[in-house]
Amino acid sequence: MGRYALLVAPSANRVYTQSAPELMASELAVFSERALGGRVEPAEIAEFGGRPYLSFEVEDGGLGAEDLRVLANLSSAYALFEVVGDGLLKPLGEQSLDRFDDDLITIQKYAGKTNEHFTKLLLNVTVLATSWADQLLARRFTVLDPVAGRGTTLNQALMYGWDAIGVELDSKDVEAYSAFLKTWLKNKRIKHTTEMAPLRREGKRIGRRFDARIGDVRDQPQHLTLFEADTTNVRGLLKGNTADVIVADLPYGVVHGSRSAKGLARGPLELLEESLPGWLSLLRPGGAVGLSWNTHVAPREDALDLLEEHGLEAVDAEGFEHRVDQAINRDIVVARKV
Known part of the structure; x- marks a missing residue:
């Protein structure tokens, strides 16, 4: 040994x-x-x-x-x-998947930012729960964060050389993330194109869409899309079976919230109940969902029950419960789409 x-x-x-x-x-x-x-x-x-x-x-x-x-x-x-x-x-020493300088992950500082080490952990564990775990080093995964905030998960996906999709209702967060990424890519002198365009459904403007293409067009560039939209209504934003993994840091029921059609959702259960059908329509069979969870708001088993009710198969993810602060005891739940 x-x-x-x-x-x-x-x-x-x-x-x-x-x-x-x-x-x-x-x-x-x-x-x-x-x-x-x-x-x-x-x-x-x-x-x-x-x-x-x-x-x-x-x-x-x-x-x-x-x-x-x-x-x-x-x-x-x-x-x-x-x-x-x-x-x-x-x-x-061997080279990791990291494609860019680590300030893509660390430079942003703002209230409510998820710890970047935890974001990477959640993404890793979720990808390893998919049917393509043995392709960790070879496959270009497509990562969907349906509550993207200012893009910590999106940036980690880009760091790994993968494609990223985010959904975020807060226009200030979308504006902040698009401005950050454009500035960062320019300062690093990385070939890219970006576009911010209106997002329309049935002829009505419902938000905006930020797209970035990163890398030389002749060398399979990475793609990132961030929708300024309601995460409970994602079905019309993308084709089905688009994402390999869904990774979400859910609202903790303290200062983190998430707006839905019914207003501001303070807890993860109500958000999941509204959003899961749409999210899962975008997930490929064999893909996996990884969610962070405040166990002070609801037991971890409630999240697993909800995922299983929607046809997912729970994947063992023990040993990840930890304290964030007095009001937040965080754990993760992971499930696979069969």
């Missing part, structure tokens, strides 16, 4: 930094089961030089180059080492 130590990256959020080792141990277990053939043994939290690491062993001779490329995408991974001799750490 090979023995390894994974240095946990610190987060700007102190509370998340405290939870990160346990969360990444659970994430590593998902990577092992669905992308590495179950060869990674359960990780333990250890300290080397006063810093938190995940210590784990790998069957069948240890990690190969392809395995290292997979593990490079763990949400809070900072550096990976092989443990040799009497505890000496030999650095290992």
Whole structure:
């Protein structure tokens, strides 16, 4: 067996930094089961030089180059080492999926922004719940965030080289995100085209549509679309079976809200009940849904029950519950469209 130590990256959020080792141990277990053939043994939290690491062993001779490329995408991974001799750490390195500079993810600062490490974790776990988990490094996934806010999930999808679709009703958030992305692409001198156009349905203007094409047109550019629209009415925005994964950080029922046809929805259940039929019409068979959830608002089992009522198959996603603040205890639920 090979023995390894994974240095946990610190987060700007102190509370998340405290939870990160346990969360990444659970994430590593998902990577092992669905992308590495179950060869990674359960990780333990250890300290080397006063810093938190995940210590784990790998069957069948240890990690190969392809395995290292997979593990490079763990949400809070900072550096990976092989443990040799009497505890000496030999650095290992393979390129992750990251296509751009990390300030695409980190530069935006605003009230209510989801921690970018958690956003990456939720996206990872959801993608690994799809029927294409073994294509993590090869497939260009299409990611839909139906409550996109200012685009943390959209940016993580772009970072991985994937296509992204978002839906957000708040015009200020749509304006802020489109302005940020255009400025960022220009400053990085990345080839791109962008367009903001009216969004119409049955001849009536219902919002706006922001489109970005990123990369050389001769080299399969990435595509991003952000709709300024009501997430409960997404059926007419896109063709069915468009997205591979749906990832959503749902309203926590505190200061996070989401507007629907019935007004401001403060809790996730009422939003899901209205929105799931439309969301799922856009999800390909074999795709997966990953949702973050405030267990103080409603038990996690309520979310799973609702997903199963809509024909989804629950996927095991244990060990991700953690405290955000006094009013928010966050967990995730994941389900696959069969």
